[in-house]
Amino acid sequence: MLKYILLGFLNYSPMTGYDLKRIIDHSTAHFWHAYHSQIYTTLARMEDEGLLTSETDDSDDKLSRRVYTITPTGQAALAAWQRQPLTSLPHGKNELLVRLFFSADRKTEEVLDELRIQRRLHQQQLELYNHIYLDDYLNEAPPTEQQNVAREMVFWQMTIDFGRAYEQMYLAWLDETINKLTELD
Amino acid sequence: MLKYILLGFLNYSPMTGYDLKRIIDHSTAHFWHAYHSQIYTTLARMEDEGLLTSETDDSDDKLSRRVYTITPTGQAALAAWQRQPLTSLPHGKNELLVRLFFSADRKTEEVLDELRIQRRLHQQQLELYNHIYLDDYLNEAPPTEQQNVAREMVFWQMTIDFGRAYEQMYLAWLDETINKLTELD
DNA sequence: GCACACATGTAAGGCGTTACATGATTAA
DNA sequence: TTAATCATGTAACGCCTTACATGTGTGC
Numbered sequence: 001m002l003k004y005i006l007l008g009f010l011n012y013s014p015m016t017g018y019d020l021k022r023i024i025d026h027s028t029a030h031f032w033h034a035y036h037s038q039i040y041t042t043l044a045r046m047e048d049e050g051l052l053t054s055e056t057d058d059s060d061d062k063l064s065r066r067v068y069t070i071t072p073t074g075q076a077a078l079a080a081w082q083r084q085p086l087t088s089l090p091h092g093k094n095e096l097l098v099r100l101f102f103s104a105d106r107k108t109e110e111v112l113d114e115l116r117i118q119r120r121l122h123q124q125q126l127e128l129y130n131h132i133y134l135d136d137y138l139n140e141a142p143p144t145e146q147q148n149v150a151r152e153m154v155f156w157q158m159t160i161d162f163g164r165a166y167e168q169m170y171l172a173w174l175d176e177t178i179n180k181l182t183e184l185d
Numbered sequence: 186m187l188k189y190i191l192l193g194f195l196n197y198s199p200m201t202g203y204d205l206k207r208i209i210d211h212s213t214a215h216f217w218h219a220y221h222s223q224i225y226t227t228l229a230r231m232e233d234e235g236l237l238t239s240e241t242d243d244s245d246d247k248l249s250r251r252v253y254t255i256t257p258t259g260q261a262a263l264a265a266w267q268r269q270p271l272t273s274l275p276h277g278k279n280e281l282l283v284r285l286f287f288s289a290d291r292k293t294e295e296v297l298d299e300l301r302i303q304r305r306l307h308q309q310q311l312e313l314y315n316h317i318y319l320d321d322y323l324n325e326a327p328p329t330e331q332q333n334v335a336r337e338m339v340f341w342q343m344t345i346d347f348g349r350a351y352e353q354m355y356l357a358w359l360d361e362t363i364n365k366l367t368e369l370d
Numbered sequence: 371g372c373a374c375a376c377a378t379g380t381a382a383g384g385c386g387t388t389a390c391a392t393g394a395t396t397a398a
Numbered sequence: 399t400t401a402a403t404c405a406t407g408t409a410a411c412g413c414c415t416t417a418c419a420t421g422t423g424t425g426c
Binding site: 176 | 190212216218263267272273274276279284285287299302307310333336337339340341343344346347350353357361365366369
């Protein structure tokens, strides 16, 4: 999956692993995250596969930046991935639900404390979506053609809308769950 | 994580890998899923770690069932895990959002088709939560003490409520997104 | 006789996380 | 001079998925 995120961004313009890390942190991180270690190793593998080429940029003295450029093969791989629609649901993973599922033998107050911690975290996450996210991304975004920016923003906004809807749902469920547990005594 | 799910179920009663697979499929699968291959290898590793013991049940002639039992060490590990609350948010992974994020250069109709496929899948998932899920689990559930069943059901129900809220949110977002895209032409 | 559920494993490969490791530039 | 940011990598380990592999019991 990371492979296609890297192809997607490099299809806008050539970049270094460091640039990609920063852009991912400010854009896709809320629905797909990656550590720099994985980014660098994946870029190297993709170059071996012929999807990218790289050259060391020595314009600034000693600071060596390895700039990656997408190849026609890479663009074809990206297009092929886009053409093939998702036809299944992912296997959701939610550690909090696992913990809650096995919480019948825990003290109610202990479980409530844990849910309140999660409530605070999700509240913060929602505030991030409401105030920071779009501006943040637009500042970090790679240069794109003027005429396509509007259309791109429509799609980016949809992912932000999802994040906001997700956090609102999560908070509502946490509140409902906390209430039910409080009345359980 | 699977380790604690296995400890959680084996804390109710001794079981085989096959039993655990079936119970997981009918209970935690919607928030944590595992293939039988991972279950068997994890059980073996846990026995090495002293969290479980196993014995081959030869009561039925040739059909060999390896029954795992939780040890005091295993119960201590489960209790320690329960006591340590979750204090962070997981890194969400959502392939559909990745695809949507890089969809500005795709044909609108192609993207709409993909979203409609997802809509159908999530609709099915929601119907599962509304009709089948609880009954299904109660039939597969391991025997527990009468007095604790009511409290356990409260917690199980909370995970089902989450699933339902999640699918409802997802469907609402898909509808909104489909509408916005339809009006984009 | 055949299909389906029961039952248990191994192997390979990819993905993701944490830690280790290094070094330059820039602003306070 | 010291901290933050820029910049790039390697190593180890564990988790997850897919595929391979085998065999019995039960009901139609």
